Amino acid sequence: MSRDTDPTVALHSHRVSLLAQRFLKMSAFRCPPEVALRSAIRLASSFHPRPAFNRGQALLSRQTSAVGQLQMKDASGASSQGRRWYRAALCTELGKPLTVGTLPSVEKVGPGKVKIAVHSVGINFGDLLMLVGQYQEKPPLPFSPGSEGAGVVMEVGEGVKSVKKGDHVVALSSRAGAMAEELITNEGEVWPIPNSLSFNDAAAIPCSFGTAWLALTRKVNLQPGETLLVTAAAGGVGLAAVELATNALDAKVIGAAGGPEKCDLVRSKGAVECIDYTTENIRDRTKELTDGNGVNVALDAVGGDVWKQCLKSLAWEGRAVVIGFASGEIPKIPANHLLLKSLTTTGLYWGRYGLMDHPVFKKSVTDCFDLYTQGKIKPHVCQTFSLEKINEAFMYMKNRKSTGKIIVNVR
Numbered sequence: 001m002s003r004d005t006d007p008t009v010a011l012h013s014h015r016v017s018l019l020a021q022r023f024l025k026m027s028a029f030r031c032p033p034e035v036a037l038r039s040a041i042r043l044a045s046s047f048h049p050r051p052a053f054n055r056g057q058a059l060l061s062r063q064t065s066a067v068g069q070l071q072m073k074d075a076s077g078a079s080s081q082g083r084r085w086y087r088a089a090l091c092t093e094l095g096k097p098l099t100v101g102t103l104p105s106v107e108k109v110g111p112g113k114v115k116i117a118v119h120s121v122g123i124n125f126g127d128l129l130m131l132v133g134q135y136q137e138k139p140p141l142p143f144s145p146g147s148e149g150a151g152v153v154m155e156v157g158e159g160v161k162s163v164k165k166g167d168h169v170v171a172l173s174s175r176a177g178a179m180a181e182e183l184i185t186n187e188g189e190v191w192p193i194p195n196s197l198s199f200n201d202a203a204a205i206p207c208s209f210g211t212a213w214l215a216l217t218r219k220v221n222l223q224p225g226e227t228l229l230v231t232a233a234a235g236g237v238g239l240a241a242v243e244l245a246t247n248a249l250d251a252k253v254i255g256a257a258g259g260p261e262k263c264d265l266v267r268s269k270g271a272v273e274c275i276d277y278t279t280e281n282i283r284d285r286t287k288e289l290t291d292g293n294g295v296n297v298a299l300d301a302v303g304g305d306v307w308k309q310c311l312k313s314l315a316w317e318g319r320a321v322v323i324g325f326a327s328g329e330i331p332k333i334p335a336n337h338l339l340l341k342s343l344t345t346t347g348l349y350w351g352r353y354g355l356m357d358h359p360v361f362k363k364s365v366t367d368c369f370d371l372y373t374q375g376k377i378k379p380h381v382c383q384t385f386s387l388e389k390i391n392e393a394f395m396y397m398k399n400r401k402s403t404g405k406i407i408v409n410v411r
């Protein structure tokens, strides 16, 4: 019996077609894609016995096959209504591998929105946390991860003035969704970039450099000639902090990283020295390197014992800023340490500035692109992966193999 005459296949095709119609109808009413997709999956679940579909793994396989079937209905890439499709990495269950599916393109973007043909996406540690449900923001399942991407503007909504179709841009998406061939985001989260700037370099700048820049300038006010200690200094934010402090703020940087190769890289980016914290004590080594005085400022992305070592490494009236807990351990601050050396500690949640103080957020990224143009920073891309290798890309970061940025080339 052929595929076309098999009644089981015919019934399934009918169900898949209903699924597609639900998705397309909701998209047409400018329903956010993830809401439309969720609704479509709920509809799909009504086609299958409940017990199997309620289980996460079942959801993963059904949803993936539904997306696959939708694409098979039209091998040309456009539906009978002329709809286009795009590929996206999808998280359908927390803590499980991502799948690469095909989603229908939104045809007309809403006012103030920009649709981008994404080429390169930067991976951040926060994406990794989001995929296991440990990040501050928890998008509803299923979702496509990724918060920063570079590509070409496909379409702009009513009222958009700063970019136009065909422009090369870098964009952020506070609600994730960048790990896809198409991204729709707010005009305020889009920056035009020169055509001479590669998409890979552009996608490596906003989050890592924006975070480091705001931490060093706004939160701890790093001054020329001061000494800065940077932990996880070979990571995305870490290397950005090393470059910004050295080349844009004229500070002296002492890096701290896990292993001799990582330390070599940190020194090559301008640090006067780098402490290998797999073999050396941060506090003891910092004191040695500063004639017993300690550092003026510390930027910590690791937490746990490393944060405690940072506090002990500070000089009189030192300042420390916490930006993350890559170790997974959130440390407590002993208040007596603050008192004894008149220390100041602070924290930074860079992405939140997008909501709370957008001009500051916007400027943090604009400043970094200006510094790139002036030749003061050059992002370090350690490895690129195709969209199909998305799970390998995340494992590379999880296993602490990455330095600087990992970039996913989605097309």
Ligand SMILES: NC(=O)c1ccc[n+]([C@@H]2O[C@H](COP(=O)([O-])OP(=O)(O)OC[C@H]3O[C@@H](n4cnc5c(N)ncnc54)[C@H](OP(=O)(O)O)[C@@H]3O)[C@@H](O)[C@H]2O)c1
Pocket: 123, 124, 125, 126, 207, 208, 211, 232, 233, 234, 235, 236, 237, 238, 256, 257, 258, 259, 262, 301, 302, 322, 323, 324, 325, 326, 327, 328, 348, 349, 350, 351, 397, 398, 400, 401, 402, 403, 404
């Ligand atoms: N607050 C904000 O707005 C903001 C913005 C961006 C990032 N962050 C945070 O900043 C941190 C760094 O982010 P990133 O994107 O630069 O990540 P990244 O490139 O992956 O760097 C993280 C580094 O942390 C170190 N690390 C120490 N203990 C670790 C552990 N148990 N597991 C994994 N890594 C460990 C590793 O370097 P070594 O091997 O050298 O130790 C690793 O390379 C993360 O905690 C992230 O959530 C915060």
